[in-house]
Amino acid sequence: MTHLTNSQVDISVDCVVFGFDGEQLKLLLIDQKLPETGNLSPEVLQIALPGDLMNAGESLDACAARVLKELTSLEGIYLKQFYAFGDPNRVSDLKDQEWLRSFRVNPERRVITVAYYSLVKMDDYVPQASSFASSAKWTDIQDVPELAFDHNDIADKAIAVLRQELTTKHIGFELLPEKFTLSQLQTLYETILDKKLDKRNFRKNIKKMDQVIPLDEKQQGVLHKPAQLFRFDRDANENVKEE
Amino acid sequence: MTHLTNSQVDISVDCVVFGFDGEQLKLLLIDQKLPETGNLSPEVLQIALPGDLMNAGESLDACAARVLKELTSLEGIYLKQFYAFGDPNRVSDLKDQEWLRSFRVNPERRVITVAYYSLVKMDDYVPQASSFASSAKWTDIQDVPELAFDHNDIADKAIAVLRQELTTKHIGFELLPEKFTLSQLQTLYETILDKKLDKRNFRKNIKKMDQVIPLDEKQQGVLHKPAQLFRFDRDANENVKEE
DNA sequence: GTTATAAAGTGTAAAAGACACACTAACTTA
DNA sequence: TAAGTTAGTGTGTCTTTTACACTTTATAAC
Numbered sequence: 159m160t161h162l163t164n165s166q167v168d169i170s171v172d173c174v175v176f177g178f179d180g181e182q183l184k185l186l187l188i189d190q191k192l193p194e195t196g197n198l199s200p201e202v203l204q205i206a207l208p209g210d211l212m213n214a215g216e217s218l219d220a221c222a223a224r225v226l227k228e229l230t231s232l233e234g235i236y237l238k239q240f241y242a243f244g245d246p247n248r249v250s251d252l253k254d255q256e257w258l259r260s261f262r263v264n265p266e267r268r269v270i271t272v273a274y275y276s277l278v279k280m281d282d283y284v285p286q287a288s289s290f291a292s293s294a295k296w297t298d299i300q301d302v303p304e305l306a307f308d309h310n311d312i313a314d315k316a317i318a319v320l321r322q323e324l325t326t327k328h329i330g331f332e333l334l335p336e337k338f339t340l341s342q343l344q345t346l347y348e349t350i351l352d353k354k355l356d357k358r359n360f361r362k363n364i365k366k367m368d369q370v371i372p373l374d375e376k377q378q379g380v381l382h383k384p385a386q387l388f389r390f391d392r393d394a395n396e397n398v399k400e401e
Numbered sequence: 402m403t404h405l406t407n408s409q410v411d412i413s414v415d416c417v418v419f420g421f422d423g424e425q426l427k428l429l430l431i432d433q434k435l436p437e438t439g440n441l442s443p444e445v446l447q448i449a450l451p452g453d454l455m456n457a458g459e460s461l462d463a464c465a466a467r468v469l470k471e472l473t474s475l476e477g478i479y480l481k482q483f484y485a486f487g488d489p490n491r492v493s494d495l496k497d498q499e500w501l502r503s504f505r506v507n508p509e510r511r512v513i514t515v516a517y518y519s520l521v522k523m524d525d526y527v528p529q530a531s532s533f534a535s536s537a538k539w540t541d542i543q544d545v546p547e548l549a550f551d552h553n554d555i556a557d558k559a560i561a562v563l564r565q566e567l568t569t570k571h572i573g574f575e576l577l578p579e580k581f582t583l584s585q586l587q588t589l590y591e592t593i594l595d596k597k598l599d600k601r602n603f604r605k606n607i608k609k610m611d612q613v614i615p616l617d618e619k620q621q622g623v624l625h626k627p628a629q630l631f632r633f634d635r636d637a638n639e640n641v642k643e644e
Numbered sequence: 645g646t647t648a649t650a651a652a653g654t655g656t657a658a659a660a661g662a663c664a665c666a667c668t669a670a671c672t673t674a
Numbered sequence: 675t676a677a678g679t680t681a682g683t684g685t686g687t688c689t690t691t692t693a694c695a696c697t698t699t700a701t702a703a704c
Contacts, residue, residue: 167410167412167455204620214409214490218485218487239485241482270412270461272485317693325549355682356664357662357682359662361683380679383671383679385680385682386682582652599693600654604653619700620652623653623700625649625650625699626651626698626700627700628652629652
């Protein structure tokens with residue numbers, strides 16, 4: 159039994175950030191623009207999940223929160239670790255070294271990434287015309303292009319986990335504005351689960367949850383019957399299970 | 402934004418190995434005996450989850466399989482990644498350096514661990530009177546002592562995950578011998594879920610699964626009516642969901 | 645071989661939950 | 675005031691889950 163000290167390993171955290179615009183489930187992706195390197199191809203553009211190498215004194219959770227904050231200035235966002243990706247060649251096999259360095263990746267090292275998924279109310283973050291080298295964009299989940307490294311695998315797994323979690327935990331609300339209608343909520347569920355739901359049965363189920371609270375307010379500016387607005391109260395005692 | 406290259410990080414894999422003896426859920430734990438270090442306490446004994454630092458060219462999954470194999474000689478065992486633990490002080494804060502070195506941990510480095518849980522048919526591995534410095538023992542889940550590092554947290558999370566998975570996937574069989582009775586299976590479920598189940602309803606549910614196949618064989622050597630034996634076929638098409 | 649012991653094995657009825665289904669109400673704009 | 679559009683609501687059927695008790699079949703002891 160020989161045990162290498164694996165000083166060649168770096169840890170990164172990648173975040174699969176979900177948003178919802180009322181119609182489509184979206185991912186927040188980063189345009190990574192390579193600086194022109196003279197004799198190489200004029201400009202290489204690579205798209206990736208937001209992520210970063212972990213800092214020295216930082217926990218994984220803190221690193222994920224930092225990545226999200228540096229990108230969007232948002233704090234207190236729903237953020238959950240879901241898997242660690244550690245194939246030895248997930249980074250360095252694939253691409254030439256210049257390209258890797260643009261991600262601050264040292265091609266001599268292995269990178270293990272711990273992946274988080276995050277649920278963001280899309281209104282809370284509108285990407286700016288970027289002054290940086292890299293800029294973020296919301297992208298339809300349908301239209302996710304080929305991503306850097308194994309980021310497509312990571313995103314796929316995140317979607318599977320999200321789908322799973324949506325049916326067991328009440329996390330859908332994290333993707334909607336503070337005030338929302340039941341139709342919006344239903345559309346969200348239908349989009350993520352990729353199937354039609356029955357309106358009446360859906361509403362029956364939702365109204366069983368004590369956490370969904372009707373407001374004294376209606377939707378405005380729509381050209382049809384305005385809908386009741388609701389809010390979600392994370393702290394309401396759901397179905398009071400004691401013992 | 403400063404980005405440290407975190408060359409101080411090591412990756413380890415820890416395995417929470419579950420077994421079942423017909424009565425109790427068990428964990429496979431390692432006795433880590435410290436060599437006597439002269440003027441320090443005569444012998445320090447520390448108990449831990451089996452685990453190891455990841456080797457250079459190794460994937461996380463491969464590392465977990467290797468840990469399990471080096472310990473038990475078993476291969477092809479049910480093994481599943483469930484969480485990565487990365488608090489900056491999960492290792493080095495706690496103990497003195499001699500102690501750490503006995504785990505091959507360099508106290509100057511951080512260790513991120515990726516945790517797997519594993520389901521083993523207990524008969525397949527009977528711990529040997531150990532010739533090594535460390536030896537493995539099956540321990541009742543009730544009686545798990547204080548473990549090294551944050552291994553109690555890891556074990557607790559593994560149990561929670563196991564409980565969860567048991568209700569959604571058919572993994573209980575991994576803990577039983579090839580041939581088992583329905584009573585054994587029920588006891589297993591009752592032990593893990595920590596609640597009584599109704600015999601008739603339980604059997605109805607099990608018999609819905611096409612994967613549970615009755616054998617032409619009965620339990621032997623019991624002083625009462627012998628039970629029908631069954632085996633579990635991972636590959637039987639369960640409930641034939643097409644479309 | 646009769647009896648005591650111990651777990652195996654089996655069905656049904658009631659309750660709860662899931663599902664299918666169609667019309668009226670309320671607002672906006674032309 | 676009529677047309678367009680989405681909101682909002684209840685009931686019956688079917689499926690699933692739950693609660694519940696007695697008979698069978700082996701062994702061991704007498």
